[in-house]
Amino acid sequence: LCVDQSSKEGAIMSITINEEQCIGCGRCSEVCPGTLIEMTAQHKAAILYPCDCWGCASCLKECPVGAVRFFLGPDMGGRGAVMYTKRNGSITQWIITKPDGTQTVLETDSRAANKY
Numbered sequence: 001l002c003v004d005q006s007s008k009e010g011a012i013m014s015i016t017i018n019e020e021q022c023i024g025c026g027r028c029s030e031v032c033p034g035t036l037i038e039m040t041a042q043h044k045a046a047i048l049y050p051c052d053c054w055g056c057a058s059c060l061k062e063c064p065v066g067a068v069r070f071f072l073g074p075d076m077g078g079r080g081a082v083m084y085t086k087r088n089g090s091i092t093q094w095i096i097t098k099p100d101g102t103q104t105v106l107e108t109d110s111r112a113a114n115k116y
Contacts, residue, residue, distance in 0.1 A: 014055035014071055019044040021067040028059035028068055060085055
């Protein structure tokens with residue numbers, strides 16, 4: 001069963017891509033381990049088979065403009081929240097929007113990624 005997250009009824013689809021927001025850099029397509037994302041003739045990213053998405057979030061981490069949205073279903077403890085990322089230099093913001101519209105923003109600094 002694969003339901004589009006916009007239906008809000010039992011939604012379990014892992015990612016969606018906002019083609020209007022996409023800048024056509026192709027990073028998401030390059031990192032998708034299932035080769036499910038392709039670039040359209042309009043140079044926008046599109047997921048070919050959403051039901052086959054593994055939910056690894058590689059594309060989410062690569063998108064510099066937040067066009068890739070990751071659905072956090074109940075099976076992940078997300079209760080229907082949606083997550084996307086935005087970057088500012090070495091800082092990545094992980095923005096989680098809950099169904100009631102409230103947001104949580106987590107920040108990570110890539111300069112500190114391998115210090116352990």
